[in-house]
Amino acid sequence: MAKFASVGHCAICAREETLTRHHLIPRTRHHNKRNKREFERAVVRQVVGICRPCHAQIHAFLSEKELEREYNTVAKLKAHPGVASFANWIATKPRGFKAQTNRAQARL
Numbered sequence: 001m002a003k004f005a006s007v008g009h010c011a012i013c014a015r016e017e018t019l020t021r022h023h024l025i026p027r028t029r030h031h032n033k034r035n036k037r038e039f040e041r042a043v044v045r046q047v048v049g050i051c052r053p054c055h056a057q058i059h060a061f062l063s064e065k066e067l068e069r070e071y072n073t074v075a076k077l078k079a080h081p082g083v084a085s086f087a088n089w090i091a092t093k094p095r096g097f098k099a100q101t102n103r104a105q106a107r108l
Contacts, residue, residue, distance in 0.1 A: 011074050012054040013087040017095055019049030024072050026064040048074055053099040057086045060101050 008019050024046045050058070061082040062071055071077050078084055090099060 006049075008049050010051040010054055011048045012050050012058070012078060012083065013091045015051060015091060015093070015095065017051035020052055020055050021047040022050045022055055022058065023047050024074070025068050028064055051090075053090055053097070053101075054083075054087060056099075056101040058083055 006019060007016060009015065010017055010019065011022075025043070058067075058071075058077060061080065071080060078087065086099075090097070093099070
C-alpha cells in the first residue's frame with residue numbers, strides 16, 4: 001500500500017504525523033458481490049489519512065470483513081472501544097512515537 005507523501009493530522013487520534021492511506025472498505029473486499037450491491041464505487045474507493053500506529057491497531061482489532069460491514073466510516077472506527085481507547089492513549093504521545101501492536105492481545 002502506498003503511503004501519503006504528506007504530514008497531517010491523523011483522522012483517528014488527531015496527532016500531527018506522517019500519514020498512511022487507510023481504505024475505509026479494504027481493497028481485498030472491493031470485488032465482493034455484497035459490497036458491489038451495497039456501496040457506490042466512489043464510497044468503496046475512499047481513503048483517509050491515519051498515522052501508522054492507529055493503522056496498525058485498527059487492523060489488529062478488526063478483520064477486513066468487519067471493516068467492510070461495520071466500521072466503514074471514520075466515525076464508526078472512532079466509536080470502536082479498542083480503537084477509541086488506543087487513540088486516547090496515543091494522542092498524548094509525541095510525533096514519531098512508535099507503539100507496539102500485540103495482535104493476539106487485541107483480538108481478546
